[in-house]
Amino acid sequence: MIIVHHLTNSRSQRVVWLLEELGLPYEIRHYDRDPNTLRAPPSLREVHPLGKSPVITDGTLTLAESGAIIEYLVDNHGGARLAPPLGTPERVRYVYWLHYAEGSAMPLLLAKLIFDRIERVKMPFFVRPIAQLIARRGKSSFVEPQIAQHLDYLEAELARSPWFAGTEFSAADIQMSYPIEAAAARAGLDAGRPNLVAFLDRIHARPAYRRALERSGGHTVVS
Numbered sequence: 001m002i003i004v005h006h007l008t009n010s011r012s013q014r015v016v017w018l019l020e021e022l023g024l025p026y027e028i029r030h031y032d033r034d035p036n037t038l039r040a041p042p043s044l045r046e047v048h049p050l051g052k053s054p055v056i057t058d059g060t061l062t063l064a065e066s067g068a069i070i071e072y073l074v075d076n077h078g079g080a081r082l083a084p085p086l087g088t089p090e091r092v093r094y095v096y097w098l099h100y101a102e103g104s105a106m107p108l109l110l111a112k113l114i115f116d117r118i119e120r121v122k123m124p125f126f127v128r129p130i131a132q133l134i135a136r137r138g139k140s141s142f143v144e145p146q147i148a149q150h151l152d153y154l155e156a157e158l159a160r161s162p163w164f165a166g167t168e169f170s171a172a173d174i175q176m177s178y179p180i181e182a183a184a185a186r187a188g189l190d191a192g193r194p195n196l197v198a199f200l201d202r203i204h205a206r207p208a209y210r211r212a213l214e215r216s217g218g219h220t221v222v223s
Helices: 012-022 042-046 066-077 089-118 128-160 170-185 194-204 207-216
Strands: 003-007 024-033 055-058 061-064
Touching: 003 012, 003 042, 012 024, 012 066, 012 170, 024 194, 055 066, 055 170, 061 066, 066 089, 066 170, 089 128, 089 194, 170 194, 194 207
Parallel strands: 003 024
Antiparallel strands: 003 055, 055 061
């Protein structure tokens, strides 16, 4: 039995969704974030030394990292579903987006989240102006322009085809869902980029996406 070690409001929602798309049996073990730090509980370290989510166990295998989990599930349990055939241009794009989501998009969106938190967090009054100035300059000079560049790039890519790997929905779209949802929650993604908004509408309408929300208890991107 595949077990998803699911942290509330985290990237592990994608794994639950993938399993629903594939129609595979699985079990969810829930972990709640610390209400103050929003970090995962120490109990996740009993599953994987880094104490991060997502993590799955499948028999004797314990596997972390969203992209690795998605590739493993599709390759070993997918029955040739949700991945383009090997040797095709679509397969190259599929692999690219599996890696792009966490390698290029999410670091910028995480930096935006951290800088936003620095501006709001309680701290000694004599430190606050300096910390807020650093956060604002970091966002305005690097993070926000880079995010805008990436969103323009993604918008143009989805003008080529409705899904990231081509004309067919694939696991690459599941992997890409989180950075795009994060951009909508914390980086100003709106109707000015209609292809990205339409992508979110399409994935949110999928029955498997809705089933995953019901099984996991709901999902909100941390902002």
